[in-house]
Amino acid sequence: MKTLYQNVFGGRSGMLxxxxxxxxxxxxxxxxxxxxxxxxxGKYLTYAFxxxxxxxxxGYGGVLSLGQGIFFGLGGYCMAMxxxxxxxxxxxxxxxxTPGIPDFMDWNQITELPWFWEPFQSFTFTLFAIxxxxxxxxxxxxxxxxxxxxxxxxxxxxxxAVALILSVLIIGQQGxxxxxxxxxxxxxxxxxxxxxxxxxxxxxxxxxxLLIACILFARxxxxxxxxxxxxxxxxxxxRVRFSGYNVADFKLFTFCIAAAFSAIGGAMFTLQVGFxxxxxxxxxPSIEMVIYAAVGGRMSLVGAVYGALLVNYGKTVFSETFPExxxxxxxxxxxxxxxxxxxxxxxVWESKLxxxxxxxxxxxxxxxxxxxxxxxxxSLKEAxxxxxEHSAPRRDGKVPPGTAAQPIN
Amino acid sequence: MSSNxxxxxxxxxxxxxxxxxxxxxxxxxxxxxxxxxxxxxPNGAGKTTVLDxxxxxxxxxxxxxxxxxxxxxxxxxxxxxxxxxxRKFQTPSIYENLTVFENLEVxxxxxxxxxxxxxFKRSSDVVERVHAVAEEIYLSEELxxxxxxxxxxxxxxxxxxxxxxQEPELLMLDEPVAGMSVAERKRTAxxxxxxxxxxxxxxxxxxxxxxxxxxxxxxxxxQGKVLADxxxxxxxxxxxxIEVYLGH
Numbered sequence: 148m149k150t151l152y153q154n155v156f157g158g159r160s161g162m163l164x165x166x167x168x169x170x171x172x173x174x175x176x177x178x179x180x181x182x183x184x185x186x187x188x189g190k191y192l193t194y195a196f197x198x199x200x201x202x203x204x205x206g207y208g209g210v211l212s213l214g215q216g217i218f219f220g221l222g223g224y225c226m227a228m229x230x231x232x233x234x235x236x237x238x239x240x241x242x243x244x245t246p247g248i249p250d251f252m253d254w255n256q257i258t259e260l261p262w263f264w265e266p267f268q269s270f271t272f273t274l275f276a277i278x279x280x281x282x283x284x285x286x287x288x289x290x291x292x293x294x295x296x297x298x299x300x301x302x303x304x305x306x307x308a309v310a311l312i313l314s315v316l317i318i319g320q321q322g323x324x325x326x327x328x329x330x331x332x333x334x335x336x337x338x339x340x341x342x343x344x345x346x347x348x349x350x351x352x353x354x355x356x357l358l359i360a361c362i363l364f365a366r367x368x369x370x371x372x373x374x375x376x377x378x379x380x381x382x383x384x385x386r387v388r389f390s391g392y393n394v395a396d397f398k399l400f401t402f403c404i405a406a407a408f409s410a411i412g413g414a415m416f417t418l419q420v421g422f423x424x425x426x427x428x429x430x431x432p433s434i435e436m437v438i439y440a441a442v443g444g445r446m447s448l449v450g451a452v453y454g455a456l457l458v459n460y461g462k463t464v465f466s467e468t469f470p471e472x473x474x475x476x477x478x479x480x481x482x483x484x485x486x487x488x489x490x491x492x493x494x495v496w497e498s499k500l501x502x503x504x505x506x507x508x509x510x511x512x513x514x515x516x517x518x519x520x521x522x523x524x525x526s527l528k529e530a531x532x533x534x535x536e537h538s539a540p541r542r543d544g545k546v547p548p549g550t551a552a553q554p555i556n
Numbered sequence: 557m558s559s560n561x562x563x564x565x566x567x568x569x570x571x572x573x574x575x576x577x578x579x580x581x582x583x584x585x586x587x588x589x590x591x592x593x594x595x596x597x598p599n600g601a602g603k604t605t606v607l608d609x610x611x612x613x614x615x616x617x618x619x620x621x622x623x624x625x626x627x628x629x630x631x632x633x634x635x636x637x638x639x640x641x642x643r644k645f646q647t648p649s650i651y652e653n654l655t656v657f658e659n660l661e662v663x664x665x666x667x668x669x670x671x672x673x674x675x676f677k678r679s680s681d682v683v684e685r686v687h688a689v690a691e692e693i694y695l696s697e698e699l700x701x702x703x704x705x706x707x708x709x710x711x712x713x714x715x716x717x718x719x720x721x722q723e724p725e726l727l728m729l730d731e732p733v734a735g736m737s738v739a740e741r742k743r744t745a746x747x748x749x750x751x752x753x754x755x756x757x758x759x760x761x762x763x764x765x766x767x768x769x770x771x772x773x774x775x776x777x778x779q780g781k782v783l784a785d786x787x788x789x790x791x792x793x794x795x796x797x798i799e800v801y802l803g804h
Contacts, residue, residue, distance in 0.1 A: 372676035375662050379651040386649040386715075389611060390663050391637035391722065392673075400670045 164449045165362065172355040182344045189351040189419045191459035192358055194219075196412025198439040198451035199358070200405030203365055205437070206445035207374065208401040209381035210298065214306030215409045215436045217313050218281035220428030222410025224317075225280055227330035227423035228264060229273040230341075234334040250332070255322030264323075270337060277414045278407050285406030286399065293395035293402075307430055314429035329424025333417070341418055354415045361408050362448045368404070369448075377401060409436075438481045444493025454491060560625045564589045564756040565610070565726055570619035572609060579605045581780040583619070587726070592752040594759045594767050597777035598801050603760045604646065606777070607728050610758075611643040612636045623726060638668070642724030646731050648711035652704035656695055656714060659703050660686045663718035685721065692751070693717035694743060709740040713747070720751060727751070728758045733766055745769040776801060 176188055197215045204210045237246040243253040248260050266272045288309060292302050317324045325331070333341065340346060368374060380387045380394055388394050417423045426432065435458070443454020458480070465473045488495050565587040572580045580602045587593050595603050608614040610621055612633040621628045628636050637643075651659050664685060667676035690696045693713040698706060706714060712732055719727055732748070733741045741763070748759065748770050761767050767774065767788065774791045776784040778801070784794045791797055 368674065371674045372662065372667055373670065373673040375651075375654060375658055376673055378653045379662055382651050382653055383649050385613075385645070386651070386718075387662075388633050389613075389637055389643050389645075390718065391634050391665060391668050393632070393634045393669075396670050397673070 168449050186347045191456050193412040193416040195452040195455035197409040197436040198455045200408035201440035202448050202451045204401045204405040207377040211303045212306045213303045214310035214433050216428045216433035217310050218406040218409035219413040221281040222277045222413030223417045223423040225277045226414035226417040228267040230333040231330045251325045257322045281406045281410040282403045285403045289399040289402040293398045310433045314425040317425040331422040333421050350419050442484050444491030447493030450493030566622045568620050572617045587756050592757045592772045594771040594774045601777040602780040640725035642719035643728045644715050650703045650714050657699040663721040665722045689717045689720050709736045726756045730760045
């Protein structure tokens with residue numbers, strides 16, 4: 148617990164794990180994968196934003212939200228609305244009975260752009276809305292819940308209900324939202340075609356950069372007194388309250404930050420995948436997002452990213468071969484992680500592999516200082532190879548730099 | 557409403573009922589500035605409930621609690637703390653995940669809002685204060701230890717230290733020596749006598765020897781009411797007190 152805590156805070160090992168993650172995202176994956184697969188990884192990485200937010204609000208803050216899809220979806224929809232309006236210029240929609248409005252509105256006999264779509268013609272407004280709309284909703288939900296000291300399971304259920312309500316609302320209002328199909332046929336961003344391979348490369352790198360920025364921002368928060376207070380609150384909420392802190396404010400803040408991260412992920416999802424639909428808002432995607440954080444390690448910002456990559460990779464592989472088995476596999480994975488490794492892969496790394504590596508290093512150092520220096524060299528190479536099943540995925544970082552990449556190749 | 561007084565704490569007509577059961581009934585209690593008051597009484601007498609009422613953990617059904625002539629019954633818990641009331645819980649309530657130093661640092665009364673907490677810096681005055689308090693609570697050597705590794709008695713001291721960081725004017729301790737060894741009890745009595753010099757204190761305790769060591773005045777609670785009040789010798793000689801409490 149203690150070492151894990153320090154690790155996330157940075158220091159040498161913290162920078163190392165982040166540097167490794169950056170190398171995987173910016174060098175290993177782009178070099179190793181074709182653009183189709185890289186675009187897929189880019190999509191997975193948008194979920195990592197949600198997982199990083201969950202590390203903050205669930206791992207540290209102790210607030211489990213089963214409704215992060217709400218914020219992911221809202222961020223994504225804000226971006227999609229802007230792109231859809233740009234794609235629906237009067238020339239390309241001239242065959243519609245009302246040219247200049249999105250096609251699905253025309254199919255639903257809507258003849259005028261609804262009022263809440265109007266401001267999304269402005270890119271600046273859209274950028275603000277991507278962050279502010281989800282954060283505002285998170286603030287309202289959080290304010291209502293935390294001020295009344297609703298927490299734990301009850302909070303999780305409420306967020307899940309909101310996720311369900313929002314997805315039902317989006318599906319029901321087909322003329323305004325595109326309904327169950329979502330908002331599709333997105334073409335350009337300020338005249339720049341996002342469907343080309345070069346755009347996909349650029350968007351992938353922007354996405355990776357934003358993700359690293361979010362992780363750094365989260366680390367900054369966690370390394371401040373706020374981070375200690377979150378841990379303290381999870382442990383002894385009463386003590387924090389009776390030390391003069393308004394506990395609800397801190398939970399509310401963390402929940403809003405997690406919502407903002409999710410929204411950025413959602414917007415990047417829309418840009419990279421080219422559409423947004425209610426299937427990313429409801430209960431199932433929201434729970435899947437929690438699983439990413441749980442598998443990666445809910446106390447590790449970097450671990451959560453690997454969790455998102457791994458689970459999604461597994462999902463892609465499984466759903467291509469045994470589509471009907473995937474949900475069972477994921478459930479088994481979640482139960483297994485919760486029961487066997489409550490701190491996920493990052494926890495396994497910290498509690499099992501790191502001490503083991505240190506022992507190996509210590510033994511090596513002994514041999515170096517004692518008889519033959521030549522013996523040290525091979526032992527270094529042998530050591531990881533002795534237990535390939537462990538060391539292959541997690542030799543240097545928290546989790547597999549290679550696992551997500553190599554098998555795809 | 558009650559009028560202003562010179563007391564640090566003036567409780568008047570305080571009543572709380574849980575589904576008709578009156579845990580505290582029409583209680584009047586006055587604590588002077590700088591006084592160390594010990595509250596004793598049999599189990600279920602309402603001792604802990606009184607502390608809960610003062611610090612806002614439980615809301616009063618009626619009555620008034622005035623701290624330096626400021627009404628506390630309407631304030632939120634964190635506002636009561638900021639007004640200068642510190643409270644230690646019965647079981648040691650510390651942050652096991654943090655080090656002793658961090659436990660004390662987090663209790664330093666600065667940067668209590670969200671933005672303040674983000675901007676909070678471990679400046680020299682914080683470090684000095686942490687070291688001064690650690691010295692006081694006999695934990696100077698343990699500052700870098702995770703709090704979960706402390707002994708039970710040290711955890712109790714740490715929680716007292718966390719309260720001292722806030723320099724409360726009124727300090728309330730719920731059974732501070734429960735589960736302590738004889739040696740630890742003695743050191744705790746010394747600690748309490750030292751820290752009570754410039755503040756008012758309310759201590760709940762069962763250990764009569766310990767009470768004798770620290771108390772200025774003793775209040776005996778019984779079934780939510782004050783049974784007796786006064787110096788230790790006088791209270792011990794009170795036939796009612798012997799009947800309900802000491803005699804058994």
